[in-house]
Amino acid sequence: MTRTLTQSFCIGIAGFSLLLAGCMHASKSSTANAGNVDWGSYGLNLNGQRHSELTQINTGNVKQLASAWTVSTGVKATFQATPIVGNGVMYVSLPFNHVLALDAATGKQLWKYTHERKAGWSMCCGPANRGVAVSDGKVFIGTVDARLIALDARNGRKLWDIDVAGQPVDREQQDTLNGSDPNKTRKVTGGTGVGIAMAPVVYKHKVIIGITGVGYGLHIDNPRSDAPLGAVIGVTGRYGRPGFLAAFDVDTGHQVWQFDTIPVKGWEGHFATATADGSHFERDIATEKAALKDYPDAAIFGGGSAWSTPAIDTETDTLYFGTGNPSPQMNDVSRPGDNLYTVSLVALDTETGQYKWHYQQVPHDLWGYDLASPPVLFQYQQHGRNIPVVGQAGKTGWFYIHDRATGAFLAKSEAFVPQHNLFKKPNMDGVIVYPGILGGANWSPTSVDETRQKVFVAAMHSPIKYTVHETETGNGQQPMRYTASEPTEDARWGLLSAIDLHSGKIAWQQKTAQPLVGGVLSTAGGLLFCGEGNGQFNAYDSQTGQALWHYQSEYGVNAPPITYQVNGEQYIAVVSGGNSLFGFKQGDSIMVFKLSKH
Template identity: 25%
Template structure:
């Protein structure tokens, strides 16, 4: 069977003329897919830009989509542009698709999947496929998968229904009642497009099945049940009927393909509900797993679970890197999986067995009724964690006596027993936290040295569970404004601040909201979530008028009684005809502090720096080559101290020119580092936040570096910027 797969994979490589099949000798197709190649290496063989000349890089062109609907706030653009034969394909912050001349940034064509509507939503890029003259761009917008002619920008009418296929079909729920919205592009294997998806993170969410579509027709070809059904591997790690109602365990960060072996490698997120699992007692395979599947059929091959019965939203947020290690003089193909907890899991590609020792250690039990936290968790012994995983009072920030005393008092009020302390009603200190370790940007792998580069964040947060009932009684004497103020304090303040001023671009200012959005748009955002903002539809019912009164400064609004069931949960469960009624009898808890920062009263980080680092890890030995802080808050940097480092979800790329490029830090800079030493070689201040992983490509003998930027006040729709060496520099690649 393995021999057959190798032959098939080799044939596919020939058919695709090198697009995504191992090392590509076509220098104008060196970044023709998300994260550079099917191995998700974020590596480029280009070397025209190198250590000695990178300091002369300058802007080559800027593209402004100018597609933001008037009055809407600016958005993040997480798209990693791809380039095929001189044409760049990318999406904007408003989720429109663009084809640009890669040497000038001039528009060739554009496609609006929303037909003039507001649109938006997270998009990390697109997928390219070709067969002779048939060249297609596959991408998602909303809950639709589109096939667009790469040469004309028109829908391919033979695909799906007039060019699009519903991503709601092929899951568990009623396609007309659910809505799943992928955020990362799919990956190609032959004529198949293999897709993950993003689903609700609340009770009753859809399961995150992995699905493969026929690229020519849009027909669903296979699916893998990430929440197993009876008779399937992993079924016994759940309650017997969990497949009827449990959700999540989805791939939202992308995946990797080994064409020679005919294998696709999938990184999965946590089961839902993220922070309380009384209805999913067990290890919960395949939640938080790296899973290897037969790319042609979806057949299970192996898995490795990084978190058992996740209670912390510790998704595997990035695609696995396909790497090759040296062991005892032999080459060993492997999978390297980054994580939010800061562990790097290095697994044999054929078997899934760890290539460095992994130890199961006892972890704390839950205090919440009905919750059974798994008694042990896996701890890789090598490489060492690239994010801090423990903290003491000595690590708390000291901006002033008053600030420190306040942080100390708050810290001591929470439950904290290390990395896997379960959520609690008194509050749990989570570290690294759901924004810790590394996010969807993942790692960049240099095949010449066996070194993996990964950006890491130290961003603790607080988890605080609150039991919620099916119905809620309201105080008839309280004004709507007062109730809305309380709702905001409970659920919104930690991100948008007590003054509603937020922290752009992740947490927008809500001041003057009435000038930007109407009430229906506001409620839709609160119900559905957007970007880093989770859905609050499970706590919103009955409070709609109240939160609107507070956000729109309607202080004279009056109260009325309303008792409504938690809306999104009910909608999720209504969409599943087979949902288990008995699950409704279990208690329900929500994390009312989800995704909030641990900060002092002035919004400053509550722990000492560094808050963000760039790490170089030798995968052959498991040792670190170097580790440096990256990004800076100048106002918080102490005299004579190193830079502070900042958070950031985007990932690095590495080139044969000896350079690691990175952006995504809060100081709005694009950096170039020496891959061997970590020395900063060059930096550029960007006009807006660089919220995506960069790309690099060659066109007409010139190497370019491209980056997507978030929107700002000047350009709410964001930018695409390209950099290059001055004319006459660089020479041949």
């Protein structure tokens, strides 16, 4: 079994001293008896369920929830972090990879680590970071400049700092766009590059993390500050590199293993036109096979970012993670075949990184349907059997369920967002698709109430127009091709869904004014917490969907909430800093709530 926060170290708030007596072998039960219940990992536990057994705050008293403390961090930018809480200390990663340690009961700052990025390093995907991992007396963070850093949990002192990904990759050039394309002169906010967005996870003395931004495409800014990203553009060419997930020794940072998300051999797959879950794809297989001779090295530009923190099965030492789109994004001329293992759920051996199985949701992806939302492990009841499974909420708008041991597809939910032209190929006239590149479920983590067999999903409806363009290159050469995905003028909204795992049906659904991105928290107190881009932070009855409580923040609440207990008192926490990609107001708040005593 992995060591917990309490097994690894005990930290006393007073003077923030390391307590040696009586805490080196503290267990979960002793922590609970002392009145503390931690949020020890990105998904609460290694299963990634984000469902707390705390009941002090419940449907009967949630209306009494009030602010306990708020901290303004001073860094106003897209804020996506999940705070980690252990032994009364909260650890929060800020945009641009600064880290705070706070007294979890009062918000008092204990220490701050200020990150210095590499000179000249261009961020592929903005400044956001999704959290830290805490174990073995250390705080681990992956950075926007593709480093993995270990800090001393007592004082924030840097212990080691390693370069995870090597040199950055050149971004696609905007001057390849057609002269009549308005995106040619608009501001570029990101492109193909290398960084780390996910929160690490620690297991058996290894810290596990993956890189993002490989084959990301050009990000074109929207001239309206309150609007979503203007366009994502994939240009045909030799851009990108393979992504990977890797494990590092917690003491030294030495790499233990690395799994490349694009295999050197077999990346073309079997040219699938259908998947086991019933999805069918328009593909010109003959043309793709003929193109293999022209692009034999397509795999070295393959893409496949690792966006989401893995879930880990401690019984079998297996980890599960999702992969991103192939490179070039949305543009398949130079990448024939299925483009394995992109847009896939992948299972690996935690000790060696060896491949166990994969399930590709979208072969030869043309739409940006990354597996961005983290996988979650739970016991699934089907035909009278209790099956260990892995679930994942797709950008496609379905929740998928697989046998954990074999990867066999078992079921998927009914669609939790509207679907239209889901897998229709882009063309020069433009095709409107939804969910599309922004997804049904984007990176937002889900929550699973295993006892009640329900999964809760925060998602969005945001129609996208995909258009293929060609630019004359002269000298008798083939025209340069690129594909743009741009939001339409259609209405957008969010959908918060409770899905019955027995039937796959929507048990209840709440429509919100804006797309939902950030994630959810469910509790045994019968509550479901979720934030919105307009700054509302809401509590619902998890069984009925009835809205019970809300708090209005100045900034968008677009991060996953957590809950924890200190000295017998339960708290709810969430960071509030908006999201620039969706036009939600950016800020710098860490907000913590508890029951009012009045």
